[in-house]
Amino acid sequence: xxxxxxxxxxxxHVLRSPQGLATAVTALLSVGAAVDLFTSGVSLYTWNLMRDxxxxxxxxDPGDPARSEDLGFADSLAGGAALxxxxxxxxxxxxxxxxxxxxxxxxQVFRPDGFSxxxxxxxxxxFVPLANFFLPYRTARETWNASTQYAADGSYRQVSGAxxxxxxxxxxxxxALAWVASWKYRTAETTAAAGxxxxxxxxxxxxxxxxxxxxxxxxxxLTAMQHVKxxxxxxxxx
Numbered sequence: 001x002x003x004x005x006x007x008x009x010x011x012x013h014v015l016r017s018p019q020g021l022a023t024a025v026t027a028l029l030s031v032g033a034a035v036d037l038f039t040s041g042v043s044l045y046t047w048n049l050m051r052d053x054x055x056x057x058x059x060x061d062p063g064d065p066a067r068s069e070d071l072g073f074a075d076s077l078a079g080g081a082a083l084x085x086x087x088x089x090x091x092x093x094x095x096x097x098x099x100x101x102x103x104x105x106x107x108q109v110f111r112p113d114g115f116s117x118x119x120x121x122x123x124x125x126x127f128v129p130l131a132n133f134f135l136p137y138r139t140a141r142e143t144w145n146a147s148t149q150y151a152a153d154g155s156y157r158q159v160s161g162a163x164x165x166x167x168x169x170x171x172x173x174x175x176a177l178a179w180v181a182s183w184k185y186r187t188a189e190t191t192a193a194a195g196x197x198x199x200x201x202x203x204x205x206x207x208x209x210x211x212x213x214x215x216x217x218x219x220x221x222l223t224a225m226q227h228v229k230x231x232x233x234x235x236x237x238x
Contacts, residue, residue, distance in 0.1 A: 013108040013119070015230050021099035022223040026216050028092040033212035035088060039081045040205035043198045046074040050195030097123055099219065104139055106226050107146035110234070114146040115139075137168045140218075147225040149236040157236065163221050167214040174211040177204035 104122035107114065116138065117125075125135030144164050151157040181204045184197035 013105045015106050015109050016102055017230075018099055018102045018106065018223050018226060021095060021102055022219050024095050025092070025099050025219050028088065028095055029212045029216050029219075032085075032088055032092055033209045035081060035084055036205045036208040036212065039078070039085070040202045040209070042074060042077045042081060043202035043205065046078070047195050047198035047202065049074065050191055050198060096215075096219075097126060100136070100139070103147070103222055103226060104143050106230075107143040110226075110229055111146035115142050133172055137164070140164050140168065140222075144222060144225075147222060147229055149225075149229050149232070150234055152236055154235055163214070163218045167211070167218040170207065170214050171211040174204060174207040177207050180204070 101119065101122040104115075104119050108119060117135070121135060122139050122143075125139060126132050128135060141161055141164050144159075144161055148157060148159045177200070181197065181201040184193070184200055188194040188197050
């Protein structure tokens with residue numbers, strides 16, 4: 001059964017270049033990956049400090065100036081990264097969703113019968129709890145298929161959707177891991193638990209780096225596919 005959401009009717013869709021938005025998304029994702037990599041390093045540094053403290057034969061004095069200075073330095077690094085991450089993630093999400101809606105509308109022009117839900121769900125699907133683990137992927141996969149050129153004789157041509165699947169699986173995993181890392185921080189009541197939360201957070205951030213790299217590959221490939229189909233026609237060259 002099709003889902004419907006407020007949005008322009010299929011007849012109102014016209015091709016609009018997604019290339020400028022794709023460039024902006026690529027830049028934001030790249031910066032975000034760098035920040036996640038830095039934050040992962042900070043978490044590993046903090047975890048190492050906690051591990052040394054817990055594993056020492058004679059537990060160190062929590063008020064030891066050297067230890068306090070090291071932890072304070074780590075906290076300063078983490079705090080600085082957090083100040084950057086919030087606005088950066090918001091900007092990346094906004095620009096990505098605008099690009100996502102743009103390519104979805106282009107897909108409607110390329111293949112009007114290729115979608116199971118209206119273009120409005122390219123935006124709304126991200127905000128439905130639980131369903132947002134599936135709806136955006138379905139939109140992405142259908143847009144990918146619609147943006148693929150047919151064979152030279154006009155017959156359907158199968159193109160691997162591996163870039164879509166890889167991006168979505170790792171992105172969903174990073175999303176879930178980040179939530180668990182946040183929960184671990186909130187519930188940590190011992191030094192060992194806090195150190196474990198830091199290690200888990202480092203893994204979550206590294207997964208986020210991989211997700212960002214795969215997202216860049218997905219954005220660039222889908223944008224290129226739409227450019228080719230728009231400029232060279234619906235059928236691939238013989």
